[in-house]
Amino acid sequence: MSLINTQEQQLLTDAIQRVENNTDAELVTVLARQADDYRYIPLLWASLIGLLVPGAINYYPEWLSPHQLILSQWVLFIGLALLFQIPALQYRLIPRQVRYWRASNLARRQFLEQNLHHTNGETGILIFVSEAERYVEILVDRGISSRIPDSYWESIVKQFTEQVRRGDVAKGFVECIEACGVELQRQIPATSKKNELPNHLVIL
Structure with missing residues (x-):
């Protein structure tokens, strides 16, 4: 800038x-x-994706055990929360x-x-x-x-x-x-x- x-x-x-x-x-x-600073926007998107994607996979019980499901949600949330802090990505997420x-x-x-x-x-x-x-x-x-x-x-x-x-x-x-x-x-x-x-x- x-x-x-x-x-x-x-x-x-x-x-x-x-x-x-x-x-x-x-x-x-x-x-x-x-x-x-819009810090809440990346966290909101990371939370939604972290909940929805592993949750959708959970419809197939043979894929993930309950422990693996929770672990995958946390890993996905943390990874996306960090990734979405990149300014170029962050501003694309903000309406x-x-x-x-x-x-x-x-x-x-x-x-x-x-x-x-x-x-x-x-x-x-x-x-x-x-x-x-x-x-x-x-x-x-x-x-x-x-x-x-x-x-x-x-x-x-x-x-x-x-x-x-x-x-x-x-x-x-x-x-x-x-x-x-x-x-x-x-x-x-x-x-x-x-x-x-x-x-x-x-x-x-």
């Missing part, structure tokens, strides 16, 4: 500053390596809905933890990325949602998500910030010079 380097982080900070010079909105960017749900929950927690709900005029906007899940979300406070419909952000999120999938996270961030800035400057123009929240990228 290739997180953003120091030089790229500065590009993001500069992009946020340029946008905030022309709008009352407060932008915060957050990049998470992954939304969850997309579960990955997106965990990432979405983390985005909402970050909106609160970064104090985006405490800005003057309720004009906080969070650009959130969870790299492992290839997940992008833009969350805005009421002062923005009352002027800009949620549908406006959909195309921006879609384009950014494709860039994250290609590994162009830094470029995607900058272009996303600039795209958000176009409408923010039009609908929520700057009325005073302020900077309530940090402009640097938050990395989790």
